[in-house]
Amino acid sequence: MSDTAQQGGPAGTGSIPQRPGDGSGQVGGTLRNVGLFFLRQRESTVFVVAVGLFIYFALESSSFVTGTNLPILFTQDAAPYAIIALGEVFLLICGEIDLSVGFTFALAPFLMYFLNTYDHVPGLLAILICLVMGLVVGWINAFLTVTVGLPSFITTLGTGFILLGIVQVTSHGEPVSVPADMAGDVHWLGGNWAPFIWAVVLTIIMHIVLTRTRWGLHTVSVGGNILGAREAGIHVSTIKYGNFMLTGLFGALVGVQNAFVTNSIDPTAGGYQPMFYAITAAVIGGTAMLGGTGTVIGAFLGAIVIGMLTDGFTILGVSANPLPIIFGAAVLVAMIANVWLARLRERGAQ
Secondary structure, X not given: OOHHHHOOXXXXXXXXXXXXXXXXXXXXXXXXXXXXXXXXXXXXXXXXXXXXXXXXXXXXXXXXXXXXXXXXXXXXXHHHHHHHHHHHHHHHHOOOOOOOHHHHHHHHHHHHHHHHHOOOOOHHHHHHHHHHHHHHHHHHHHHXXXXXXXXXXXXXXXXXXXXXXXXXXXXXXXXXXXXXXXXXXXXXXXXXXXXXXXXXXXXXXXXXXXXXXXXXXXXXXXXXXXXXXXXXXXOHHHHHHHHHHHHHHHHHHHHHXXXXXXXXXXXXXXXXXXXXXXXXXXXXXXXXXXXXXXXXXXXXXXHHHHHHHHHHHHHOOOOOOOXXXXXXXXXXXXXXXXXXXXXXXXXXXX
């Protein structure tokens, strides 16, 4: 009998016996691969932060996870910033920014109110005109930035002040109620969970646009290497015009939604806070301020983090005075974690 046969398994089958621990080694390798895959995702940091915050606030206060609070958290404290952040992500990726979107937010519901109340424009048509107004504001920002050549920071800072002035002059600085004939008929826009559903659906759509379409590829190319994008035949101006208009559209949409959620149109609503929160959501979610890279899902999760910070500390009874300190510290921690995980990704890719 040959040596090979003698070393075989029982009954001369020639099978090689399994060494103890082989199965656990396979499981360990699988878990390691899953862990590495998770770390490679740009959204991994903000996802961990979001889960950690949810668990923390849920353990600290039973009121956090009630049916009364969760709609407020996701509908009022997270959804507006998530939707605006979608537009800002595309702008940041292509190397621009929009500081005026919060004032588009403020103007849109007043325009709807004036059209419906004084010009007797039907409610749905008035809403559509408000959305077109957002597109026009975005086009003006793009024209001044792309065609005239002003930095987008200066352009949108200036148009933001103009929009603020228009709101203050036309409203006389006083809030108004949503027109009675519209208040009860737009549940699909501002009722119950509607804003959050809009945020989820728009996030899915914009994620597909960014990762699976030519528009998204060209947006990344413009932000990563604008000269190379031009030489490759990409219409840089068209990309930037489209993304400015997209951000203006989302700002107007959120402004109208907010009016129906609160049943009030307030000249102090909007402003710089929604814009800063949206940009913060985009950045902590993994979008680079200098352009070239970004993630829509990360921005959505970033908005959830901001909403939980705002809502959670309010429920815990934390005074409003130290909230900016807590908020700023949370943003810095999230960004430090982003940098740390980015370095781990680079090591894993080597």
